[in-house]
Amino acid sequence: MTTPRSATIATVADEVGVSVTTVSKVLNGHPDVAPGTRARVEASLARHQYQRRNKRQPSGSGQLDLVFHELDSAWAVEIIRGVEAVAATAKIEVVLSQLGGRHRPPAEWLSAVLARRPLGVMFVLSGPTQAQQERLQRQGIPIVVVDTDSATAASVPTVGSNNWDGGLLATRHLLELGHERIAIISGPEDVLCSRARVAGFRSAHEEAGLEIDPTLVRYGNFYLNAGYEHGMELLSRKDRPTAIFAGADMQAMGVLRAARRLGLDVPRELSVIGYDNLPMSEWIDPPLTTVNQPLRDMSGMAAQMLLDLARGVELATSRIDLVNELVIRDSTAPPAPLPK
Secondary structure (H helix, E strand, O other), X not given: OOOOOOOOHHHHHHHHOOOHHHHHHHHOOOOOOOHHHHHHHHHHHHHOOOOOOOOOOOOOOOEEEEEEOOOXXXXXXXXXXXXXXXXXXXXXXEEEEEOOOOOOOOHHHHHHHHHHOOOEEEEEOOOOOHHHHHHHHHOOOOEEEEOOOOOOOOOOOEEEEOHHHHHHHHHHHHHHOOOOOEEEEEOXXXXXXXXXXXXXXXXHHHHHOOXXXXXXXXXXXXXXXXXXXXXXXXXXXXXXXXXXXXXXHHHHHHHHHHHHHOOOOOOOOOEEEEEEOOHHHHOOOOOOXXXXXOHHHHHHHHHHHXXXXXXXXXXXXXXXXXXXXXXXXXXXXXXXXOOO
């Protein structure tokens, strides 16, 4: 059997019964190959573990693709800043794209990347399918993921953070202040980092020996509207919570607006805590207590890993989890005493 090292385009073409040109078209992402033929060629390439000989551009030139699942928040800006700091030093251009909220890129996106052949691709809260990953690898295009859910496959180099611990830190802080009726507004329920933060929230309650009212656990998105809408619902109740842990600083800003709309003073009548420690969090009124997720460090480290891979440097580890820290400001305080 042909070894992976000796496999060539001609080997694959002969095995599948197609021309060398057809195999080359599949490798380069050209669309003018019949689906059945493409599938047979890709199966043969995978079987032979074929990888294109590395023809990287000289150091100091080229492009890095930065792919977001969604690109419309201050959170994304922090990621971009971390990548740009590394890319500028290396004289690498950064190409931005977004997947409209999807976590897997469509076929047309992959075809464009294969045709352009960047130095590497960084995915943020998204990633390729196994088949897409194999096609990128065959082109010699490395990938790295900035993935805050800490659950990417071990085969994909990833930089993330510990969301369970972040949820635990935030909730412990509120419990230590004396709050017993705490609500949480997290992100989408189908996103692992959202569920991890809720799991940390639950663990802190278990440590304190307190039961959680299930109606105080909410999922939405990580943006202002979710914080405001859930905040209005929670704070309009007669048995409203005395504290709300929001899954993002943007959500927390929505909660603060709901509190103002209802005439509640923060932090005297309601404590609010966010997540991410975006630059704006210390400038809003009151300055926001939040969990610092080191977004710039995460993305900068991922960008450096990607450039190392593009230059043929072997990584010391494929998984890095950075530590979250609690930043205490003026939006949290002990609960007001109950009226007599």
